[in-house]
Amino acid sequence: MTAVTVPQPLPVVPPEPYSSTKSAITKVPITLDCTLHDLYSLDNDTPGNIVLAYDYPCKFPHDQLNSSPYPRFLYAANFPGTNAEGEMPNLQKRGVAQRYSFVAGRTPVLMIDLSGNEGEEISSLLTTSKDELRRLYDQLSPEQRPNAQIVRSTHDVQLTPDSRAVFIVPRDHMCAMLDQALEPEMLYEVLSKRWLAVSGLPTPKSKVIDPLPVNSWTAGRDAEVRRMLQAVQQQSFPFVVKVSIAASGYGTFVIRRESDRGTAMKELRSLLEDGLKKVNEENEQLYPASFVIQELVPGEAHGVTFFVTKKGRAVYLATSRQRFTQEGFWNGGCVSYLLQPMFQDRYRSTIEVLAKALHNKGYYGPVGADVMTDANGEHVIVDVNPRVTGSYHLGLLKTHFMQRGLCEAAVLSRLDIPSTQIAFEELFAADIAQGRLIINAWVTDTKKESNHAVLTVGAEDAVKLGRLIRVIETFVKTGEYAESAEL
Structure with a gap:
C-alpha cells in the first residue's frame, strides 16, 4: 500500500x-516546510533534471505569432472571463506563474514570454517583469528562492541536455520548445474531467458525452452540437455539467431548475461551436470537446x-x-x-x-x-x-x-x-x-x-x-x- x-x-x-x-x-523571511525541488527529489534518482516552465506574456498588445492552424492541445476560449478583452489574459497568466513558482525552491524556473519583440518599450517591460519576480521571491529564505529566467525565444533557453520540463498544462508552443518530464498527451488526458469519469475511481455517477468521429459528421457541425446537447436537455434535475478541459469553476454548470438548464445550454452551445471547429482527425482521440454530466452531491x-x-x-x-x-x-x-x-x-x-x-x-x-x-x-x-x-x-x-x-x-x-x-x-x-x-x-x-x-x-x-x-x-x-x- x-x-x-x-x-x-x-x-x-x-x-x-x-x-x-x-x-x-x-x-521576516518565509521558510516553507518543503519545496517542489524537495518533493521531486523524493524516490527519484535524477531529481536535478526537472525544470518548471510557465507562460509569462509581458507585452501588450502582443505581436502576431505564427501559431499552427491545427493545434493539438485545445482549451476552451469562451469561458466567462477567459476571453476578456485587453490585457487581462496576460495578467492572469503571469499571476498563475508567480503563485505556482513561489513554491519551486531551487528547481529552475522558465518564464516563457513569446508576446513579441517589437516596440521601444520592450526593455522597460522586461525590467518591470524581473522586478515583479525579484520582489516576490525576496520574501522567501535565500536557500528557497527560485532561480527564474525569462525566456523570449528558443535561443534563450539555457539548460543541461538532460533537463525535462514540467508544465501546468501542455501547450503546443511550449512542447515544441522543451523536452518534457511527462508525456504531454497523458498529462492532457489526466487533467480532463473525462478521465476522472472513466477512470474507475470513486466518483459521483457520471455520463460522458463525446463528439462522434469527425469523418462521421455527415449532417454538419451544427447537427453534432445539437446531438451532444440533447443529453443535457433530457437529464433530470439536479445535476452538474462539466466541460472536460477546464479549471477554477469555469465550464462547470450546476443545474437545479429549468432556468439553469437554459443558461447552461446557451453557454455550452457557444463552447461546442468554438471547440468543434478545431477538432480534427489528428487531435480527436484526445477528446478536447467532450463534457461530463454528473450527479449533484450536496x-x-x-x-x-x-x-x-x-x-x-x-x-x-x-x-x-x-x-x-x-x-x-x-x-x-x-x-x-x-x-x-x-x-x-x-x-x-x-x-x-x-x-x-x-x-x-x-x-x-x-x-x-x-x-x-x-x-x-x-x-x-x-x-x-x-x-x-x-x-x-x-x-x-x-x-x-x-x-x-x-x-x-x-x-x-x-x-x-x-x-x-x-x-x-x-x-x-x-x-x-x-x-x-x-x-x-x-x-x-x-x-x-x-x-x-x-x-x-x-x-x-x-x-x-x-x-x-x-x-x-x-x-x-x-x-x-x-x-x-x-x-
Whole structure:
C-alpha cells in the first residue's frame, strides 16, 4: 500500500496580540516546510533534471505569432472571463506563474514570454517583469528562492541536455520548445474531467458525452452540437455539467431548475461551436470537446493536496475548504492546521487510490483533488488537478504559521488591488512583519494603472482570520484601510 507521509507536530508559541499598526517593520523571511525541488527529489534518482516552465506574456498588445492552424492541445476560449478583452489574459497568466513558482525552491524556473519583440518599450517591460519576480521571491529564505529566467525565444533557453520540463498544462508552443518530464498527451488526458469519469475511481455517477468521429459528421457541425446537447436537455434535475478541459469553476454548470438548464445550454452551445471547429482527425482521440454530466452531491467539497513521487508514493500536504465567488468561480481556500491529522486519516485511502491511478498512467508530481461525502457516507472524488493548485502552498506553510501561533490560514485570489505594491506593503506592514500576510503573486498592467494579486493570510483562529480577510476585502473594494472591519 502506498505510504502517506505525515508532517510531524510542531511546537506552538503563545499567540501575539493582533495589531494593525501601519508603521514600517522589517520583513521576516518565509521558510516553507518543503519545496517542489524537495518533493521531486523524493524516490527519484535524477531529481536535478526537472525544470518548471510557465507562460509569462509581458507585452501588450502582443505581436502576431505564427501559431499552427491545427493545434493539438485545445482549451476552451469562451469561458466567462477567459476571453476578456485587453490585457487581462496576460495578467492572469503571469499571476498563475508567480503563485505556482513561489513554491519551486531551487528547481529552475522558465518564464516563457513569446508576446513579441517589437516596440521601444520592450526593455522597460522586461525590467518591470524581473522586478515583479525579484520582489516576490525576496520574501522567501535565500536557500528557497527560485532561480527564474525569462525566456523570449528558443535561443534563450539555457539548460543541461538532460533537463525535462514540467508544465501546468501542455501547450503546443511550449512542447515544441522543451523536452518534457511527462508525456504531454497523458498529462492532457489526466487533467480532463473525462478521465476522472472513466477512470474507475470513486466518483459521483457520471455520463460522458463525446463528439462522434469527425469523418462521421455527415449532417454538419451544427447537427453534432445539437446531438451532444440533447443529453443535457433530457437529464433530470439536479445535476452538474462539466466541460472536460477546464479549471477554477469555469465550464462547470450546476443545474437545479429549468432556468439553469437554459443558461447552461446557451453557454455550452457557444463552447461546442468554438471547440468543434478545431477538432480534427489528428487531435480527436484526445477528446478536447467532450463534457461530463454528473450527479449533484450536496455538501461541501474539501480540497486535498498531495504529491505523487516518481515511484508512486503519496505525500500528504493539506486539506482545505474552498472559497468561491457568487458566480461559482474558485477564488481561494482556508486551512485549519490543527485539524490536518484528522483530515489526513479521513482521506488516506482516497489519496492512495488516486495516487495509484495517476502513477499507473505515468504521472508523478503535485496533485489537488476535490473530495465530497455522498449520502451513503462514501468519499467521492469530484475533481482532480494533477498540477500545483491555487491552495497547494497552504500545506507548505504550516510551520511558518504554526510557530507564530497562527493555526488558521487562507489564500485570497482574484484581488484587484487599488494601490501600488509598495503602498500596500506599507499599509499592511505589521501584518507582513508578524508573518500574517504573504504576497504570492502581484502583477501590474503595462500602463501601471491596475494591480492584481494573490495573498495568503494567517490568524490564531477562524474568527480572527475572518477579520483580517474582511480588512483586505474592504480595502480592495473601497481603497480604504477599514480598521473597524477587525471588530
